[in-house]
Amino acid sequence: MGKRAQKRAAKGWKNLDLHRNKNGRPDNAGRCRKQVVAVMDDGSWRWFPYIEAAAEWIGMRRENVGRCCRSNQSRKVCKHNWRPGQPKGASRVNTDHKCKGVRFYFESDDIWTTKVKQ
Numbered sequence: 001m002g003k004r005a006q007k008r009a010a011k012g013w014k015n016l017d018l019h020r021n022k023n024g025r026p027d028n029a030g031r032c033r034k035q036v037v038a039v040m041d042d043g044s045w046r047w048f049p050y051i052e053a054a055a056e057w058i059g060m061r062r063e064n065v066g067r068c069c070r071s072n073q074s075r076k077v078c079k080h081n082w083r084p085g086q087p088k089g090a091s092r093v094n095t096d097h098k099c100k101g102v103r104f105y106f107e108s109d110d111i112w113t114t115k116v117k118q
Helices: 003-019 052-059 062-074 110-114
Strands: 036-039 043-046 103-104
Touching: 036 052, 043 052, 052 062, 062 103, 062 110, 103 110
Parallel strands: none
Antiparallel strands: 036 043, 036 103
16 A cells, blocks of 8 residues: 555544544444344343353354344244144234244343243
């Protein structure tokens, strides 16, 4: 890279440092980690400090666990009036997405509290 290009690039790095988000994350990090809750079919549950720890526990990729959490958080409406294991006419909002038979939810999403055994 030439001298002029180096100067122009350095100006951009200064701008990034100046306008970097300072709310709760260090300068060298990406996104903040989200806490995850795994809920089994029998109502038992397990808490994880972040998605990757949950993925290691179940033996899957981090992306799949994150997709499961986001799908359950989105509360999409099902196209059909029925789902396997549910009676006809059951709630059309699906919050039961699973990975390897375990439902994953973000801890900040309150829907998982209705799925656990008290």
